[in-house]
Amino acid sequence: MFMSLEKQPPGIVERVEIPSRFLGETREIHVYLPHNYSPLYKYPVLYINDGSDYESMGRMISLLNERFQNRQARRFLVVFVPVDKSVRREEYHPAGSKHQAYVRFFADELVPTVEERYAAFPMGPARGILGSSLGATAALHTLLTYPRKFHYLALQSGAFQDASYEGVTAKGRELATVPIYQVVGLQEDRFQSASGKVIDILGQNRKMRDLLQSAGVDVNYAEYDKDHTWGFWQEDLSRVLDHFARHTSF
Incomplete structure (x- = not known):
């Protein structure tokens, strides 16, 4: 996809520990820096839920390294945020006991730490x-x-909840300037969850798309x-x- 006459070196992944007063524990994140990262520039940052899965099953480090073989490709930083699978639902589900703490950690501890340590644009x-899935819901x-x-x-493939639709209905106008990328699979209309419940992920995403578009959001x-x-998401x-x-673009 991206070609260069001279092969560029791979990017660097740094591990950073963040003590969280909201979660009551120290969380480790993985920060991907392009091979020609420089503190003299400022970079956009893409934060990712289920960070370890995107690194392994999503093969995202290899994808980023391949992408930045092109010298003209716009550089950005990627922050992988791993989650303990035993508490994933509690942190990602809007009704989860740790959901609000996770969201506050993400916005008020994770982002400031990244922007203190790296040359990231400190702007929305x-x-x-x-x-993906419940990780998309948390996002x-x-x-x-x-x-x-x-x-x-x-x-x-967002696994949206009633609270997700209610939130967009209540605050959708605040998202009117937010570009949203959304995909779902046609075979996701009868997804069976780990609990055995059959969920219409396809229908959930169509409903969410309609709500976002009715609020004036630019949805791709x-x-x-x-x-x-993961084969689909990768x-x-x-x-x-x-x-x-x-x-x-900045």
Whole structure:
């Protein structure tokens, strides 16, 4: 996809520990820096829920390294935010016992730490969030809670809840300037969750798209003949990164 006459070195992934008073523990994040990162410049930042899964099953480090082989490709930083699977629902689900604490950690501790340590644009339009399934739901609710702090959203097969629709209905007008990338698979109409519940992810995403568009939000929406798996999301990531780069130009 991206070609260069001279092969560029890979980027660097740094591990950073963040003591969180909201979560009551220390959380580790992984920060991807392009090979030619320089503190003399300022970079947009894409924050990612389920960070470890995007690194491993999403193969995102390799994708970023390939992308930045092109010297003209717009550089940005990527922050992978891992989650303990045993508390994932409690942190990501809007009704989860740790959800509000996680959202506050994300906006009030994670972002300031990244911007203190790295040359990141300290502005809402330069901050984006990506997530898949329930991680997409958490991304949406983080933006709904902090609409001035984040101005970009990428949603892969969001597992939206009633609270998600209510939040967009109540605050949708505040998102009118937020570019949103949203994809879902046509085979996700009967997704079976770990609890055995059958969920119409496809229908949920169509409803969310309609609500966002009715609020005047610019939604780049697409459906593919795919199912609720990492194979789909990994294949889609190059489109996500293209969209993010186009909408966070400084």
